[in-house]
Amino acid sequence: EIVLTQSPGTLSLSPGERATLSCRASQSVNNNYVAWYQQRPGQPPKFLIYAASTRATGTPDRFSGSGSGTDFFLTISRLEPEDFAVYFCQQYGRSPLTFGGGTKVEIK
Amino acid sequence: EVQLAQSGAALVRPGGSLRLSCVAAGFDFSDSAMCWVRQAPGKGLEWVSGISGSGGSVYSAPSVRGRFTISRDNSKNTVFLQMDSLRADDTAVYYCAKDGGSVAEYWGHGTLVTVSS
Numbered sequence: 047e048i049v050l051t052q053s054p055g056t057l058s059l060s061p062g063e064r065a066t067l068s069c070r071a072s073q074s075v076n077n078n079y080v081a082w083y084q085q086r087p088g089q090p091p092k093f094l095i096y097a098a099s100t101r102a103t104g105t106p107d108r109f110s111g112s113g114s115g116t117d118f119f120l121t122i123s124r125l126e127p128e129d130f131a132v133y134f135c136q137q138y139g140r141s142p143l144t145f146g147g148g149t150k151v152e153i154k
Numbered sequence: 155e156v157q158l159a160q161s162g163a164a165l166v167r168p169g170g171s172l173r174l175s176c177v178a179a180g181f182d183f184s185d186s187a188m189c190w191v192r193q194a195p196g197k198g199l200e201w202v203s204g205i206s207g208s209g210g211s212v213y214s215a216p217s218v219r220g221r222f223t224i225s226r227d228n229s230k231n232t233v234f235l236q237m238d239s240l241r242a243d244d245t246a247v248y249y250c251a252k253d254g255g256s257v258a259e260y261w262g263h264g265t266l267v268t269v270s271s
Contacts, residue, residue: 081257083199090249090261091191091199102259134199138256142215143201 048072048137050146058154065122067149069135073116076139080118082111085148086131094133095120125151156180158250158262165268166240174235174265176250184208184228187253190235192246193264200246203235204253218244240269 083091189204251258
């Protein structure tokens with residue numbers, strides 16, 4: 047099973063700042079099949095990015111994904127108030143499909 | 155607009171059974187894979203089970219294999235999760251989602267399942 051470790055656990059930033067979230071895999075992810083999701087309190091997750099760097103339909107362009115192999119990143123260029131949430135990465139390159147433990151982006 | 159309407163919250167005794175349902179609208183259901191993802195209280199996400207559009211191919215996570223069964227009725231745009239031999243650690247919010255190639259593209263609002271005596 048591929049274990050995904052997200053860091054930091056919590057990121058405290060101000061609106062307008064840049065956020066960089068990390069997702070490290072315990073082994074190389076086939077085809078860089080990594081997705082990112084956003085979850086606001088009391089809401090289901092929302093699909094943001096797939097194949098490491100391709101934005102899903104409707105994902106604002108301030109969100110960007112990067113990385114390959116075992117190290118992947120989600121960057122939010124300028125934080126908007128609605129971006130303060132928990133973010134999860136997921137690998138789908140190998141069964142079983144697995145998620146990271148999440149990074150909470152909170153208002154500083 | 156994609157809509158996924160899930161059945162209501164449930165309380166089940168350990169060892170009991172429950173069937174969750176999810177009615178889909180706004181897309182070609184019979185042409186779409188579907189999945190169930192769960193989230194224990196205050197915890198992360200776990201991909202539980204998936205099923206192809208035809209129903210001919212299914213996947214279950216090791217933690218639920220042999221206890222949970224995913225199925226679908228394309229005539230009713232509905233996907234099901236039959237959960238048997240429930241345990242306390244199955245307590246979670248269960249989300250139905252449209253599977254876009256092993257990624258959960260669109261999510262229902264979730265069903266809280268509590269397993270407790």
